[in-house]
Amino acid sequence: MSIQERLDRIEALLGGGQGAPAQAEPGNHGPVDGHEFALNADGQRIADEILALYPEPVLILGGSGLGKSVLARYLADQVGSSFVSINADEGMRLEPVVGLWRPESTETGPSVTWTDGALTAAVRDGGVFLFEELSRAPQELLSRLFGLLDS
Numbered sequence: 001m002s003i004q005e006r007l008d009r010i011e012a013l014l015g016g017g018q019g020a021p022a023q024a025e026p027g028n029h030g031p032v033d034g035h036e037f038a039l040n041a042d043g044q045r046i047a048d049e050i051l052a053l054y055p056e057p058v059l060i061l062g063g064s065g066l067g068k069s070v071l072a073r074y075l076a077d078q079v080g081s082s083f084v085s086i087n088a089d090e091g092m093r094l095e096p097v098v099g100l101w102r103p104e105s106t107e108t109g110p111s112v113t114w115t116d117g118a119l120t121a122a123v124r125d126g127g128v129f130l131f132e133e134l135s136r137a138p139q140e141l142l143s144r145l146f147g148l149l150d151s
Helices: 003-015 041-053 068-079 118-125 139-150
Strands: 082-085 101-106 111-117 128-132
Touching: 041 068, 068 082, 068 101, 082 118, 111 118, 118 128
Parallel strands: 082 128
Antiparallel strands: 101 111
């Protein structure tokens, strides 16, 4: 299903726009990471489409330096949520992404405590999660994430 088809479906479900998600305001949006920025017409259209789909997962593809990270931070700000970002690499393990059980000493003896990874924390908090350089992540890690990221 194309983005436009999804947008049309969402608008129909919302009764022709009543209660529809807010669109981003055009023009200067800064600061993000201390830098002012403005969305061009294409960036504005993309931001509006993603905001209409929120909180559905969205895959943003594009070459280096096109503003995917800035766009993700901007979207997190627009929906009032936290922003979590990690960079993938060939040696990446599942634990920093999903979480792990950590041993700890307590007054009653040894115990284990769950510690959320970056993705789990973002999902639990309703935040925006950016997985940079996803194509560099090991296939084993990606295959474990497919169920969560598939919609």
